[in-house]
Amino acid sequence: xxxxxxxxxxxxxxxxxxxxxxxxxxxxxxxxxxxxxxxxxxxxxxxxxxxxxxxxxxxxxxxxxxxxxxxxxxxxxxxxxxxxxxxxxxxxxxxxxxxxxxxxxxxxxxxxxxxxxxxxxxxxxxxxxxxxxxxxxxxxxxxxxxxxxxxxxxxxxxxxxxxxxxxxxxxxxxxxxxxxxxxxxxxxxxxxxxxxxxxxxxxxxxxxxxxxxxxxxxxxxxxxxxxxxxxxxxxxxxxxx
Numbered sequence: 001x002x003x004x005x006x007x008x009x010x011x012x013x014x015x016x017x018x019x020x021x022x023x024x025x026x027x028x029x030x031x032x033x034x035x036x037x038x039x040x041x042x043x044x045x046x047x048x049x050x051x052x053x054x055x056x057x058x059x060x061x062x063x064x065x066x067x068x069x070x071x072x073x074x075x076x077x078x079x080x081x082x083x084x085x086x087x088x089x090x091x092x093x094x095x096x097x098x099x100x101x102x103x104x105x106x107x108x109x110x111x112x113x114x115x116x117x118x119x120x121x122x123x124x125x126x127x128x129x130x131x132x133x134x135x136x137x138x139x140x141x142x143x144x145x146x147x148x149x150x151x152x153x154x155x156x157x158x159x160x161x162x163x164x165x166x167x168x169x170x171x172x173x174x175x176x177x178x179x180x181x182x183x184x185x186x187x188x189x190x191x192x193x194x195x196x197x198x199x200x201x202x203x204x205x206x207x208x209x210x211x212x213x214x215x216x217x218x219x220x221x222x223x224x225x226x227x228x229x230x231x232x233x234x235x236x237x238x239x240x241x
Contacts, residue, residue, distance in 0.1 A: 046118030121146030132160035145176030
């Protein structure tokens with residue numbers, strides 16, 4: 001029994017703190033409007049990972065997208081606890097004033113993609129839902145091994161989202177949601193729920209804590225899987241103006 005309690009404690013610690021360290025930085029809110037028609041890409045980190053920690057692919061990907069598409073795309077990444085900051089940044093990039101209000105024209109012209117891993121995938125859907133309440137469309141949401149946060153619903157995609165996709169794995173002690181569904185299938189197309197397996201196909205998790213590598217390896221393997229991110233990059237590229 002005692003051994004089981006110790007094991008449970010380690011797993012919980014891994015789930016809560018696998019990304020906590022001093023690297024990276026806090027949220028960098030965008031305060032300037034993006035050029036008209038530019039694609040806005042928002043990423044959310046998993047666990048307690050700070051925004052900007054490029055050991056994690058979510059942060060690295062945002063930088064890589066801006067490097068590849070310096071004119072047609074603006075990207076920003078946030079810790080999953082900073083959803084409010086992400087919303088303020090989106091509104092600012094769409095041209096909202098200090099009061100956060102947008103014209104109907106600015107809302108209809110919005111071109112937004114949101115992605116995230118683990119708790120960050122849950123926050124991805126939450127941000128889309130907040131934008132739905134404001135009447136702002138989202139082109140695409142991308143969830144990577146989505147783990148639902150308290151008081152959130154990561155399985156129901158709101159009707160302002162045009163397309164949504166879910167990548168997941170079912171191995172290990174921590175794994176993500178296997179299926180997402182559209183709240184209104186007439187408005188949202190679910191591109192797919194795609195499962196990855198790492199029993200035979202191992203992915204490097206260099207830079208992660210030994211607890212994460214021991215107890216959560218498949219959960220962080222999918223986060224770092226080049227084949228998953230190749231698909232994600234291709235999906236984002238299709239949304240470029």
